[in-house]
Amino acid sequence: MIWCLFPPLLFTVTVSSGSPTVQWEMLAPRQVNGTERNTAILPCSFSHPTQDTYTGQIRVLWKKDHPWTTEPFFQCSLTNSTGAAGDECSRYVAAGRFFLSGDPRHRDLSLLVKDLRLNDSGVYFCRVELDQVLESYQSKAGTKLSVTAPAHIVSLSQMPFPDNSTLECVAVGSPPPKVTWFSSSKGLVQAVDKNNPQDPPYTIRSSIHIFSQEVYTCQAENTLGSQVRVFPPRKGPKPLTVWLSVLVGLVLLAGVVAALLWMKRGGASLKVDIRSFKNRGRQKTGASDTNGDQELVYADIDHSPNPNAYTVPSHGMQNDIIYSDVN
Ligand SMILES: *[C@@H]1O[C@H](CO)[C@@H](O)[C@H](O)[C@H]1NC(C)=O
Ligand SMILES: *[C@@H]1O[C@H](CO)[C@@H](O)[C@H](O)[C@H]1NC(C)=O
Ligand SMILES: *[C@@H]1O[C@H](CO)[C@@H](O)[C@H](O)[C@H]1NC(C)=O
Numbered sequence: 001m002i003w004c005l006f007p008p009l010l011f012t013v014t015v016s017s018g019s020p021t022v023q024w025e026m027l028a029p030r031q032v033n034g035t036e037r038n039t040a041i042l043p044c045s046f047s048h049p050t051q052d053t054y055t056g057q058i059r060v061l062w063k064k065d066h067p068w069t070t071e072p073f074f075q076c077s078l079t080n081s082t083g084a085a086g087d088e089c090s091r092y093v094a095a096g097r098f099f100l101s102g103d104p105r106h107r108d109l110s111l112l113v114k115d116l117r118l119n120d121s122g123v124y125f126c127r128v129e130l131d132q133v134l135e136s137y138q139s140k141a142g143t144k145l146s147v148t149a150p151a152h153i154v155s156l157s158q159m160p161f162p163d164n165s166t167l168e169c170v171a172v173g174s175p176p177p178k179v180t181w182f183s184s185s186k187g188l189v190q191a192v193d194k195n196n197p198q199d200p201p202y203t204i205r206s207s208i209h210i211f212s213q214e215v216y217t218c219q220a221e222n223t224l225g226s227q228v229r230v231f232p233p234r235k236g237p238k239p240l241t242v243w244l245s246v247l248v249g250l251v252l253l254a255g256v257v258a259a260l261l262w263m264k265r266g267g268a269s270l271k272v273d274i275r276s277f278k279n280r281g282r283q284k285t286g287a288s289d290t291n292g293d294q295e296l297v298y299a300d301i302d303h304s305p306n307p308n309a310y311t312v313p314s315h316g317m318q319n320d321i322i323y324s325d326v327n
């Protein structure tokens with residue numbers, strides 16, 4: 001069924017790109033979603049009337065949020081002929097994180113954004129300028145990049161003004177987090193959410209009135225995750241805990257040293273005589289070495305048509321194969 005759909009599709013594409021009536025057109029999706037610290041691609045491709053013969057300069061530009069007024073944050077240019085000098089675009093990186101992922105010579109201006117941040121959210125406009133024909137074109141609607149992040153707490157601190165009795169919790173996340181407070185004696189605490197005009201939209205500032213001798217917990221939560229922080233901050237480990245940790249550490253270290261020594265002994269007494277494996281199998285068994293110490297070896301079993309029995313070999317026997325555990 002699917003096979004039947006392809007020939008007409010290919011036919012249409014060939015006809016339109018081969019025809020001399022190609023229009024200026026820019027193709028970019030309306031929305032792209034990404035997650036904080038991940039990578040996103042903003043696709044953008046174009047067609048233009050002289051695309052079959054064009055060999056001039058191609059200038060690639062990307063703008064954010066304001067399509068006509070702002071300076072592009074990304075711009076590079078190259079010539080549309082193979083082997084031509086002056087290809088800035090293949091090595092160009094803006095702000096350390098923005099790269100071209102498409103080939104402008106193939107009319108692909110797609111942008112790759114690494115290590116996404118919440119404030120990368122916004123509308124992106126791709127633009128191309130072909131200087132030989134003095135033509136330029138820019139995506140009209142742009143592509144909305146929406147970066148999501150699980151809720152996390154940026155700070156939980158006492159406000160020194162006027163008198164340290166206000167505790168403020170600053171949380172970020174996208175979707176915007178919901179902040180909830182608990183106190184050790186009263187449970188849920190009513191809070192005041194403040195809006196600081198300088199804050200980006202995904203920041204929540206929430207504060208409560210506090211009393212000493214109480215422990216307060218701030219919880220920030222959105223659909224992608226949650227985090228809690230406690231005030232006053234939990235003290236470091238007690239001295240007894242530290243001593244116990246040191247003791248456990250020493251015991252573990254002694255164990256590791258003992259194991260290493262044991263393995264070294266086993267390795268030194270290794271004696272392997274490799275013969276044919278044909279018709280032979282192995283069986284784990286115990287054997288004594290010359291010192292009379294017990295160690296693990298593999299007995300060699302002959303499965304050939306005339307197997308009388310098998311012998312547990314010792315290191316002294318010439319014709320048997322001994323497999324010691326090799327570490
Ligand atoms: C991006 O996220 C929005 C809202 O969360 C959703 O409606 C849309 O379908 C998503 N778009 C893509 C391309 O995943
Ligand atoms: C660059 O040249 C190739 C053919 O050599 C052509 O297919 C392509 O459309 C040209 N690119 C642009 C942006 O015109
Ligand atoms: C965006 O956020 C990052 C930290 O996540 C910060 O370093 C950067 O300055 C912010 N950029 C803008 C334009 O606010």
Ligand SMILES: *[C@@H]1O[C@H](CO)[C@@H](O)[C@H](O)[C@H]1NC(C)=O
Pocket residue numbers: 160162163164
């Ligand atoms: C607020 O607390 C800080 C440190 O906890 C202290 O240095 C400062 O004197 C306090 N200010 C008031 C007004 O109590």
